[in-house]
Amino acid sequence: MQTVIQQETIKKKRERIVRRRDSWHLYLMILPAIVLTLLFVYVPMGGIVMAFQEYKPYLGITGSKWVGLDQFVFLFEYPDSSQVIWNTLRIAVLKLFFGTIATLTFALLINEVRKKWVRNSVQTFVFLPHFLSWVVLGGIFIELLDPKNGLVNQLLGALGFESIFFLGDNNWFLVTVVGTEVWKEFGYGSIIFLAALAGINPALYEAAQLDGANKWKQMWHITLPSLVPTIVVCLTLSLSQVLNAGFDQIFNLYNPLVYAKGDIIDTFVYRIGLIGGNYSFGTAIGLFKSVVGLILIVGGYRLAYKVAGYKIF
Amino acid sequence: MQPIPVSERWFHIVNNAFMLFLAAICVLPLIHVVSISLSSSPAVASNSVTFWPIGLNFYSYEKALEDDQLIRSVWISVQRTALSLGLGLLVNCLAAYVLSKGGGRDGIAGYKGIVGFFIVAMLFNGGMIPTYLLVTKLGLYNSIWALVLPSVVNVFYLILIMNFFKALPKELEEAAFMDGANHWQVFYRLFLPLSLPVLATVGLFLVVMEWNEWLMGQIYMKADNVPLSTFLKSIIAVPVIDASNAADAAKMNNRSISSAQILIGALPILLMYPVLQRFFTKGIVIGAVKE
Amino acid sequence: MGKKRRLFTVSLATLLLLTSLTACSGGNGNNKENEDGDGKATESKLNIVNGKIEPTVTITMVRGEDPTATFKNGETYENNVHTRWAEETLGVKLETLWSSPTADTSYDTKLKLMLSSGEKLPDLFVSTQSNTTNMFIESGKLLDVEEAFEKYASDTWKAAMAEVPEAWHPFIKDGKKFAIPILRPTMGTQSPLWIRQDWLDKLNLKAPTTLEELETVMDAFVNQDPDGNGKKDTVALEFGMKDQFIGYPIGDASWIFGLFGAIPDRWYPGEDGKLEFGSVRPEIKTALAKISEWKAKGYIAEDIALHDFNKVTENVASGKVGMLGGEHWLMVYPGSLMLATNPTAMYAPYPLPQGLDGNNMRTIATPYTGSILINKDISEEALQAFFHYQNALYESYNSEDPFLFKGFQEGYDYLTKDGSVIYDQNQIPGGKTATMKYTISGAQTVYQSKLLEASLKRAKEEELTNQELSAFATSGIVSIDNSNPLEVIGNKALLVISTQSEFDVPEYFQGPATSTMTSRNELLKKMQMDTFTEIIYGKQNADAFDSFVEKWKSSGGDDITKEVNEWYDSVKQ
Structure with a gap:
């Protein structure tokens, strides 16, 4: 007993020495990432000062007029700004919530499929919608959801329901936007979870089977807990995107009837004329989003630690 | 049974x-x-x-394929994707390996600062104009590196890989160190083979991302050096239709061409996917090192 | 503590790098400005022999690539039949530094980046986006073109410009003209009433001449199954309103509002001669109430709020639309697409029916499509060479020879064989290519009145003199060609449109966005789209319009009206 402990401590000591000796390797290993980030992200980041200027391309950052917080004051005093910020949050959170659930459920279910051809073909097919752009999909969905001649409403009609103007009613618009986004991305998103599932040690399942645990118990006690880190990482990092509700999608589907719930920050910025070259306002909006994203990530990190006991970094 | x-x-x-x-x-x-x-x-x-x-x-495909530019653009895209994939995996994995050690006795000094450094980099950016100025000042304008270098470090994937690394059994690593391996060897011989599923995932995401990204090509490259995505985007863009081009517009068949464009653009990835799929098969990796 | 210090060092280094970076970029030009400003006193005269400059002068330019331009024989923008012609016959070498596609806005982005990075500008280039043009005008890097234009432009070109003085308006800053407008023919950009002639015939109806008759036809078009498929799946009246009420070249709604005496989204003089914003005129209320009524009766598509240009053209192509407004080429596009699937379908252009209380109005396009911007530092030779080139193209309005530009058109735009002219795509080796897209402006040169005169004569199928025919020369048309029936319909539409030109309302406000516009336009526009759409959908009573007007005025509309009129007074002479 005594000798075993002694041996252990000797081992640990030796190991510690080895590690300390070549710990400078670690700095070497992380150097490329730091240099590239410094150069290509931090150097241009000075452009953020545009948010506090009235930037003119021909004057440059050094020559443009300083306006302090004017761009932000404009954003927050704008009568519609709170509406579009809330709309953005609502859509993004709904997408995040239902998207994660759908992706996770799909990954768990496909993981249970035994037949190899089903598994492989389903995985390949659900991956496809990710590659279709919203410009194309927008056209398809407008057609499918047409209140009069659309396939969906014809189906509803055949089942005895009244026709629904999906893209013209504020609540249905939300449903449509969230639903189509989930449909488009769940297959692609599930790849991360599938990779995590592939990493679970099969010995765990074998042991559980010996203990007589059925499928549900195995899923509940082995599979899900193994996925928690991945879920936490993905959710936390996604929080940075919470003010991006998907411009391409909304822009191709929305219309004046659904401004009340469908108008988001990006469509608002688009209409206000960011395309018109108002770089400063665009930068200010970007900065606002980034700051909110940072706050949420830090918050999410703390929350994840408290609730799941997991530190993502 | x-x-x-x-x-x-x-x-x-x-x-x-x-x-x-x-x-x-x-x-x-x-x-x-x-x-x-x-x-x-x-x-x-x-x-x-x-x-x-x-x-x-097959008009749409002919239209997309008739231009000599297509071959050049495919080649640029292949180079760009290959370089980005190789460099991206290497740089991000190395950094992830280091960060997965945490800030304690096993890791590096300033761990928290460095994590913050990356998180901020993930969230904030200076926008198009300063980045363009930088790329031109570095002499990268119209070079393949302009398409590769700015996006090598991807913090999202870095953190993802790092979390997979953290989940690897500590015992294996310690045993390797005991046998006198250094960090490079542990990284290369142990961590990489053990995380093939996540590497395949991130690799796939990187390829999809780099293959489809078009804005950098539009800004940093001259018209005859643009990657496929930029080229395809420019040939499908719908002109403002007026009296002078109405007859051409009627022939142009834009929706067909843009559909063909999507398919041409997605094809290489769709072909690649089945190859990568075997990495997602349950148990293959851990099973291999279990002995 | 140590970490913080490190982070601080990093940021400091970053900041230093950044300042050095930006210091090199923006500030160029400012210091040079004073030296060069009036330095062009050197009165050099180019040596021109038989219309050719000796020795050749080079003009550098950058170009937007027109997606509908085609090339053959391995030619490019840099080197093609037109550039060779310009060099060989005019002694003007057009050197394209780079080109970039326009349709995906990459040309526009590159222009802005060129300005931002302080790169040297080419001698001249075309800009079609007003905000980009304004950015260059503001930058002070452009030449005040007035003097050069007065000095070097030919009388023909000057006369063509003098017809449309308002075309200069958007390019005037502090009384100086900073760009040369590229003119376009405006006749034909207004809507006639396009009606499915086959439906009219089938249902034994006559084209409506009054509002009441219009409603009768609409009712028949949805309730009497005009396409004979036994389903109630047609719409009587189609227009676009997804993000604007006017400005869709096909599916224009301006004439519908015009039936009631106002046009939304457009600035035009009211009774007192001051510019007013059409959207807040009381006539709009009547119009909205009526449109809402039509929608309730099913004359208008249920998802009309989603209709934009693309959706309208799709609906037209699928053969479900009875009536709509659109420019004179509607049968070419999207009409030809409809014909391919519905060979018996046909739209005919009719004069607009008389509106309420004898009212009628509709929009007409601006007389320019973009402008040519000239670098302040252009050499005197290059400047003169540009005018020499452009004057040569304007010569067609003086010439008796339609084949004036044979040098770059023969074998591209047309082929002459046994004394007759062939335009057929299949008979021209390598296909028909429009060489006007290779010119600097990328379009035909326009002298509106002469072009209109010739076009109307052609539409009436009268004999054209050679001089009249020459008006078409830069567009590659050298003879009367009626082989395409759809273009003949376009000509007929032009004729119909020209009989009602007293209804045309151009956009009078052509200045850059005023300060209140910049800060409030989006809000006002959204408010308007909201109110109009809800009234049309019957979600709000037409009286909601009154409160919209009040809110519009108090939320910045009144200020904008003031600013717009200040601008108007400054350009109105």
């Missing part, structure tokens, strides 16, 4: 059916897009194409 319980058998039947249903609703729109890309202009314009081409023709 134990007999499979009835409830479980029912689960499998229902589950398989549900999965096939999902596959169907995902593949139908794609079939629609394929049909459109192969249909004649009037049939497309009048919205009469559903899941089978009407007035079958």
Whole structure:
């Protein structure tokens, strides 16, 4: 007993020495990432000062007029700004919530499929919608959801329901936007979870089977807990995107009837004329989003630690 | 072998059916897009194409393929994707390896600062103009590196990989160190082979991202050096239609061409996916090192 | 503590790098400005022999690539039949430094980046986006073109410009003209009433001449199954309103509002001669109430709020639309697409029916499509060479020879064989290519009145003199060609449109966005789209319009009106 402990401590000591000796390797290993980030992200980041200027391309950052917080004051005093910020949050959170659930459920279910051809073909097919752009999909969905001649409403009609103007009613618009986004991305998103599932040690399942645990118990006690880190990482990092509700999608589907719930920050910025070259306002909006994203990530990190006991970094 | 319980058998039947249903609703729109890309202009314009081409023709593909630029652009895209994939995986994995050690005795000093450094880099950016100025000042304008270097470090994937690394059993690593391995060897011989699923995932994401990204190509490259995505985007863009080009517009068949563009753009990845798929098969990796 | 210090060092280094970076970029030009400003006193005269400058002068330019331009024989923008012609016959070498596609806005982005990075500008280039043009005008890097234009432009070109003085308006800053407008023919950009002639015939109806008759036809078009498929799946009246009410070249709604005496989204003089914003005129209320009524009766598509240009053209192509407004080329696009699937379908252009209380109005396009911007530092030779080139193209309005530009058109735009002219795509080796897209402006040169005169004569199928025919020369048309029936319909539409030109309302406000516009336009626009759409959908009573007007005025509309009129007074002479 005594000798075993002694041996252990000797081992640990030796190991510690080895590690300390070549710990400078670690700095070497992380150097490329730091240099590239410094150069290509931090150097241009000075452009953020545009948010506090009235930037003119021909004057440059050094020559443009300083306006302090004017761009932000404009954003927050704008009568519609709170509406579009809330709309953005609502859509993004709904997408995040239902998207994660759908992706996770799909990954768990496909993981249970035994037949190899089903598994492989389903995985390949659900991956496809990710590659279709919203410009194309927008056209398809407008057609499918047409209140009069659309396939969906014809189906509803055949089942005895009244026709629904999906893209013209504020609540249905939300449903449509969230639903189509989930449909488009769940297959692609599930790849991360599938990779995590592939990493679970099969010995765990074998042991559980010996203990007589059925499928549900195995899923509940082995599979899900193994996925928690991945879920936490993905959710936390996604929080940075919470003010991006998907411009391409909304822009191709929305219309004046659904401004009340469908108008988001990006469509608002688009209409206000960011395309018109108002770089400063665009930068200010970007900065606002980034700051909110940072706050949420830090918050999410703390929350994840408290609730799941997991530190993502 | 134990007999499979009835409830479980029912689960499998229902589950398989549900999965096939999902596959169907995902593949139908794609079939629609394929049909459109192969249909004649009037049939497309009048919205009469559903899941089978009407007035079958290959005009859209010819239009996309006729230009010599296409070959050049494909080559640029291949180079760019390969370089980004190689460098991206290497740089991000190395950094992830280091950060996965945390800030304690095993890791590096300033761990928290460095994590913050990356998180901030993930969230904030200076926008198009300063980045363009930097790229031109570095002499990278119109060079393949302008498409590669700015996006090598991807913090999202870095953190993802780092979390996979953290989940690897500590014992293996310690045993390796005991045997006198240094960090490079542990990284290369142990961590990389053990995380093939996540590397395959991130690799796939990187390829998809780099292959489809078009804005950098538009800004940093001259017209005859643009990657495929930028090139395809420029040939499908719809002109403002007026009296002078109405006749051309009627021939152009834009929706077909843009559908063909999507398919040409997605094809390499669709071909790659089955190859990568085997990495997602349960247990393959851990099983291999279990002994 | 140590970490913080490190982070601080990093940021400091970053900041230093950044300042050095930006210091090199923006400030160029400012210091040079004073030296060069009036330095062009050197009165050099180019040596021109038989219309050719000796020795050749080079003009550098950058170009937007027109997606509908085609090339053959391995030619490019840099080197093609037109550039060779310009060099060989005019002694003007057009050197394209780079080109970039326009349709995906990459040309526009590159222009802005060129300005931002302080790169040297080419001698001249075309800009079609007003905000980009304004950015260059503001930058002070452009030449005040007035003097050069007065000095070097030919009388023909000057006369063509003098017809449309308002075309200069958007390019005037502090009384100086900073760009040369590229003119376009405006006749034909207004809507006639396009009606499905086959439906009219089938249902034994006559084209409406009054509002009441219009409603009768609409009712028949949805309730009497005009396409004979036994389903109630047609719409009587189609227009676009997804993000604007006017400005869709096909599916224009301006004439519908015009039936009631106002046009939304457009600035035009009211009774007192001051510019007013059409959207807040009381006539709009009547119009909205009526449109709402039509929608309730099913004359208008249920998802009309989603209709934009693309959706309208799709619906037209699918053969479900009875009536709509659109420019004179509607049968070419999207009409030809409709014909391919519905061979018996046909739209005919009719004069607008008389509106309420004899009212009628509709929009007409601006007389320019973009402008040519000239670098302040252009050499005197290059400047003169540009005018020499452009004057040569304007010569067609003086010439008796339609084949004036044979040098770059023969074998591209047309082929002459046994004394007749062939335009057929299949008979021209390598296909028909429009060489006007290779010119600096990328379009035909326009002298509106002469072009209109010739076009109307052609539409009436009268004999054209050679001089009249020459008006078409830069667009590659050298003879009367009626082989395309759809273009003949376009000509007929032009004729119909020209009989009602007293209804045309151009956009009078052509200045850059005023300060209140910049800050409030989006809000006002959204408010308007909201109110109009809800009234049309019957979600709000037409009286909601009154409160919209009040809110519009108090939320910045009144200020904008003031600013717009200040601008108007400054350009109105």
